[in-house]
Amino acid sequence: MKNRSLISINDYSKEEQLKILDLAEGFEKNPRQNILNNKVIATLFFEPSTRTRLSFESAISQLGGKIIGFTDAASSSVSKGETLMDTIKTVANYSDLIVMRHPLDGSSRWASEVADVPIINAGDGANQHPTQCLLDMYSIRKTQGSLDNIHIAFVGDLKYGRTVHSLVIALSQFNTTFHLVSPDELKLPSAVKKYIKDAGLNYHQYTDMNEVMDKVDILYMTRIQKERFADPIEYEKVKNSYILKNEMMENTKENMRVLHPLPRVNEIEEAVDQNPKAYYFQQALNGVYVREALLASTLGLI
Amino acid sequence: MENKRTELKVSALENGSVIDHIPATSLFQAIRILKLDELDNQVYFGTNLRSDKFGSKGIIKIRDKYFKKEEINKIALVAPTATIIEIKDYEVVKKGKVDTPKVVENFVKCFNPKCITNHQHVPTKFTVINDGGALKLRCRYCEKTTTQATMEFK
Numbered sequence: 358m359k360n361r362s363l364i365s366i367n368d369y370s371k372e373e374q375l376k377i378l379d380l381a382e383g384f385e386k387n388p389r390q391n392i393l394n395n396k397v398i399a400t401l402f403f404e405p406s407t408r409t410r411l412s413f414e415s416a417i418s419q420l421g422g423k424i425i426g427f428t429d430a431a432s433s434s435v436s437k438g439e440t441l442m443d444t445i446k447t448v449a450n451y452s453d454l455i456v457m458r459h460p461l462d463g464s465s466r467w468a469s470e471v472a473d474v475p476i477i478n479a480g481d482g483a484n485q486h487p488t489q490c491l492l493d494m495y496s497i498r499k500t501q502g503s504l505d506n507i508h509i510a511f512v513g514d515l516k517y518g519r520t521v522h523s524l525v526i527a528l529s530q531f532n533t534t535f536h537l538v539s540p541d542e543l544k545l546p547s548a549v550k551k552y553i554k555d556a557g558l559n560y561h562q563y564t565d566m567n568e569v570m571d572k573v574d575i576l577y578m579t580r581i582q583k584e585r586f587a588d589p590i591e592y593e594k595v596k597n598s599y600i601l602k603n604e605m606m607e608n609t610k611e612n613m614r615v616l617h618p619l620p621r622v623n624e625i626e627e628a629v630d631q632n633p634k635a636y637y638f639q640q641a642l643n644g645v646y647v648r649e650a651l652l653a654s655t656l657g658l659i
Numbered sequence: 660m661e662n663k664r665t666e667l668k669v670s671a672l673e674n675g676s677v678i679d680h681i682p683a684t685s686l687f688q689a690i691r692i693l694k695l696d697e698l699d700n701q702v703y704f705g706t707n708l709r710s711d712k713f714g715s716k717g718i719i720k721i722r723d724k725y726f727k728k729e730e731i732n733k734i735a736l737v738a739p740t741a742t743i744i745e746i747k748d749y750e751v752v753k754k755g756k757v758d759t760p761k762v763v764e765n766f767v768k769c770f771n772p773k774c775i776t777n778h779q780h781v782p783t784k785f786t787v788i789n790d791g792g793a794l795k796l797r798c799r800y801c802e803k804t805t806t807q808a809t810m811e812f813k
């Protein structure tokens with residue numbers, strides 16, 4: 358994976374994805390290592406995403422690397438009309454690797470074609486966010502002991518959530534059973550379901566999340582946004598149906614864990630945070646280890 | 660008499676190319692893809708012509724013009740049934756069909772308004788997917804699929 362850009366999760370084979378998870382385990386045990394000493398990493402955030410940026414910058418800092426970059430396009434030369442190509446070519450001269458986030462779909466792939474340093478995609482519009490996918494896989498493997506034969510429920514907005522789409526596609530490599538819980542308007546797109554079918558796996562669709570609670574190993578919650586509904590009345594009807602409460606978790610499996618890509622709004626009640634089955638803050642922390650593994654392997658340091 | 664003369668003029672191409680068996684509904688798209696509106700050559704076309712095989716077809720004749728294979732194959736996206744004939748000295752010297760290209764570069768727009776190719780000077784690149792006969796284009800950049808219904812040409 359040395360010197361290779363990571364734009365879409367499919368840029369890595371299954372074996373390469375698992376290799377990153379293995380390396381991330383090492384960084385979880387020993388997160389501070391001085392292996393990025395003398396390396397300059399650019400973090401270019403053409404749109405703000407504090408959570409993702411801090412996770413990357415923590416990973417870089419803990420490995421002893423130097424950070425250059427900007428936190429939103431308004432404060433950079435981009436606001437003066439510089440093209441993405443020019444920005445990337447310039448920054449590639451100053452750095453060993455570029456982490457970028459951009460509001461337009463496909464921007465990171467384009468950047469990887471014009472830069473002579475590797476690019477790690479930290480989100481390109483509604484398209485891809487592969488480090489989120491890897492940290493989700495890491496969290497599932499860590500809590501369940503394996504990625505094979507998992508029953509997972511995805512709850513909420515399955516239509517627009519790129520996080521859900523990438524994870525469904527990635528988990529289709531591992532004999533997963535999918536339980537898809539959403540309002541009718543926000544079902545998983547058929548193009549994504551095709552990956553499940555092509556892998557010879559099964560999915561089940563529900564509108565009531567109570568139907569899946571005792572069946573699953575992983576409960577993956579997502580946010581339902583009002584603006585996704587053509588009819589606001591439809592939103593009002595469903596908005597309280599996809600909120601996780603402690604009492605709903607009483608008959609869940611012992612090994613069941615709750616994941617969420619964060620930030621949450623109200624879809625998980627705060628009381629759930631104390632539940633030992635809540636895992637979403639640890640999940641976010643796992644992102645640092647996964648990003649450490651990616652940085653180190655892309656720069657050929659491990 | 661007037662009609663007959665026009666018919667003769669169109670049919671009798673001394674040198675040039677005839678593109679036949681274009682679905683009538685795709686004729687103007689084919690003209691646009693080949694940028695025939697930008698040529699100085701004489702161009703004739705007919706549409707809604709009866710065809711035993713295709714129902715309603717279109718035909719284009721271009722005087723003194725021969726196409727490279729990769730150029731003519733572009734119209735396979737809208738006219739996979741099209742045939743091409745080359746004429747020299749009133750004789751047919753070459754006959755062929757269009758082939759569906761595997762990749763489509765820089766003459767189709769990505770339908771996704773948020774795609775980088777619609778905002779900066781990025782040449783479009785698509786992989787052609789044959790979905791049960793219907794051709795679809797998967798964008799190399801935004802990874803979204805442009806269908807025949809949403810296909811626009813640059």
Ligand SMILES: [Zn+2]
Pocket residue numbers: 463769770771774775776798799800801802803
């Ligand atoms: Zn596109």
